[in-house]
Amino acid sequence: QQPVQSPQAVILREGEDAVINCSSSKALYSVHWYRQKHGEAPVFLMILLKGGEQKGHDKISASFNEKKQQSSLYLTASQLSYSGTYFCGTFTGGGNKLTFGTGTQLKVEL
Amino acid sequence: NAGVMQNPRHLVRRRGQEARLRCSPMKGHSHVYWYRQLPEEGLKFMVYLQKENIIDESGMPKERFSAEFPKEGPSILRIQQVVRGDSAAYFCASSPVSRPEEQYFGPGTRLTVT
Numbered sequence: 001q002q003p004v005q006s007p008q009a010v011i012l013r014e015g016e017d018a019v020i021n022c023s024s025s026k027a028l029y030s031v032h033w034y035r036q037k038h039g040e041a042p043v044f045l046m047i048l049l050k051g052g053e054q055k056g057h058d059k060i061s062a063s064f065n066e067k068k069q070q071s072s073l074y075l076t077a078s079q080l081s082y083s084g085t086y087f088c089g090t091f092t093g094g095g096n097k098l099t100f101g102t103g104t105q106l107k108v109e110l
Numbered sequence: 111n112a113g114v115m116q117n118p119r120h121l122v123r124r125r126g127q128e129a130r131l132r133c134s135p136m137k138g139h140s141h142v143y144w145y146r147q148l149p150e151e152g153l154k155f156m157v158y159l160q161k162e163n164i165i166d167e168s169g170m171p172k173e174r175f176s177a178e179f180p181k182e183g184p185s186i187l188r189i190q191q192v193v194r195g196d197s198a199a200y201f202c203a204s205s206p207v208s209r210p211e212e213q214y215f216g217p218g219t220r221l222t223v224t
Contacts, residue, residue, distance in 0.1 A: 002152070030211055032211070034215075040217070040218075041201060041218050042153065042201070042215045043215075044213070044214055044215070047211055047212065049211075091211060096141065096143070096158050096165070096210045097155040097158055097169065098143075098145075098153075098155060098213060099155065100145075100152045100154070100155075101152065102152060103151075103152050
């Protein structure tokens with residue numbers, strides 16, 4: 001029921017790119033991406049709605065493949081500030097509760 | 111424009127005591143959600159409320175936990191007779207009526223049960 005994220009963890013050097021995937025076994029209405037730093041609240045990154053949407057701001061973008069029930073988050077030219085745990089959250093319709101994924105720990109090093 | 115506010119930020123309770131966690135949503139938001147995050151785990155939905163109404167409490171434990179969002183004042187998550195397993199970070203989120211899918215999180219309350 002919980003969306004599965006991959007990879008579980010990734011270490012990057014500053015400037016490298018990363019892709020984080022989120023897969024659901026249920027039909028998705030929308031996908032939400034958050035970043036959480038240790039001991040802090042999740043910070044909203046973006047929402048993708050049905051329709052094969054792609055979005056992006058700065059060097060972080062995402063896509064949503066409704067047919068495959070998957071979303072991917074793309075981080076390009078990573079910065080130290082990108083470090084944290086990334087969660088996808090999904091709405092499967094019929095309510096407003098977000099079901100969060102398993103999380104991906106990202107660490108960017110010099 | 112203040113964000114979602116939660117207090118206290120840290121709460122220590124002994125086993126058997128009650129814990130009360132407060133959440134004030136962002137201005138203009140009338141939907142409130144509570145999530146729990148156990149150490150090293152993801153967030154789990156607990157309850158969704160609108161003013162004076164519980165809309166979805168499917169994630170709430172059947173006993174000892176209750177939530178309210180009165181007409182005036184903050185939303186409150188109450189945990190009675192706390193046990194060690196209740197130790198976690200409790201996050202509140204709020205969303206506007208027009209865009210319920212946009213949930214913004216507060217800083218959380220870290221509950222420690224000794």
